[in-house]
Amino acid sequence: MQREDLVDLNAFMAVAEEQSFTKAAAKLGTSQSALSHTVRRLETRLGVRLLTRTTRSVAPTAAGDRLLATLGPAFDNIGAELASLTDLRDKPAGTIRITTSEHAANTVLWPIIERFLPDYPDIHVELSINSGLADIVTDRFDAGVRLGESVAKDMIATRIGPDLRMAVIASPEYLARNPAPLTPQDLPRHNCINLRLSTAGGLYAWELEKDDREVRVRVDGQLTCNNIALITRSAMAGLGLGYVMEDTVADHLKDGRLVQVLQEWSQPFPGYHLYYPSRRQPSAAFALLVDLLRYRV
Numbered sequence: 458m459q460r461e462d463l464v465d466l467n468a469f470m471a472v473a474e475e476q477s478f479t480k481a482a483a484k485l486g487t488s489q490s491a492l493s494h495t496v497r498r499l500e501t502r503l504g505v506r507l508l509t510r511t512t513r514s515v516a517p518t519a520a521g522d523r524l525l526a527t528l529g530p531a532f533d534n535i536g537a538e539l540a541s542l543t544d545l546r547d548k549p550a551g552t553i554r555i556t557t558s559e560h561a562a563n564t565v566l567w568p569i570i571e572r573f574l575p576d577y578p579d580i581h582v583e584l585s586i587n588s589g590l591a592d593i594v595t596d597r598f599d600a601g602v603r604l605g606e607s608v609a610k611d612m613i614a615t616r617i618g619p620d621l622r623m624a625v626i627a628s629p630e631y632l633a634r635n636p637a638p639l640t641p642q643d644l645p646r647h648n649c650i651n652l653r654l655s656t657a658g659g660l661y662a663w664e665l666e667k668d669d670r671e672v673r674v675r676v677d678g679q680l681t682c683n684n685i686a687l688i689t690r691s692a693m694a695g696l697g698l699g700y701v702m703e704d705t706v707a708d709h710l711k712d713g714r715l716v717q718v719l720q721e722w723s724q725p726f727p728g729y730h731l732y733y734p735s736r737r738q739p740s741a742a743f744a745l746l747v748d749l750l751r752y753r754v
Contacts, residue, residue, distance in 0.1 A: 605727030
């Protein structure tokens, strides 16, 4: 069925129900001549006359009655489905798939989702924890969560978290045995706990900044892992210096189990953003979650 068929069939139904081109034209918001042309075009395409026209009235022919009997229930079903879609706007439903890092899931997504899901029982959320940069289109995710500086330019990005900072950490015991580094150039002389990135399989170069001067330091040490929690635990055990998100160790810094060094080289950077393709038409459920996640200072 062509798109114009639906337009023509709707016009025919309006005339047949109103039994008047004038009344049907007013109902559809068009002119009487345009409506007459539309119905005539439909009759020509079907090869049968659907309406009997006189100077005083309009009535369906036998073929017109047969078509009406079929169209009536079909259009009623379409109307009911459109109404149900409107209900979805007022009562959001569906599944939302999001790829995210573990840190973002715990610090930004979970506090909202924990309150969000009980209020919307027809919405399902799937979180895929992955430290790599997933292709959300290919992998059929509705959205991804990454740091603002990592979001591709062709994506719509919504900020959902505050600025973040990294921290170089060590235990008091480690610093008692090894003088604290005063500059990034001191780091190669220390036993550092390396982070292996899953995106490229390489070791993460520590990124430090002070007074608009940025340096990337390749560190070395006995231990390498791909989990921030394990790096923190290793630093607390005195195995070396670690480099982690500052908020993940805030409590340990406060109670003295860890010490932060090179603080002046730890500058804030853009926090987490939720991103999705610009051509994506958001569902009511997705739009609702985006609004709840939106970062408000």
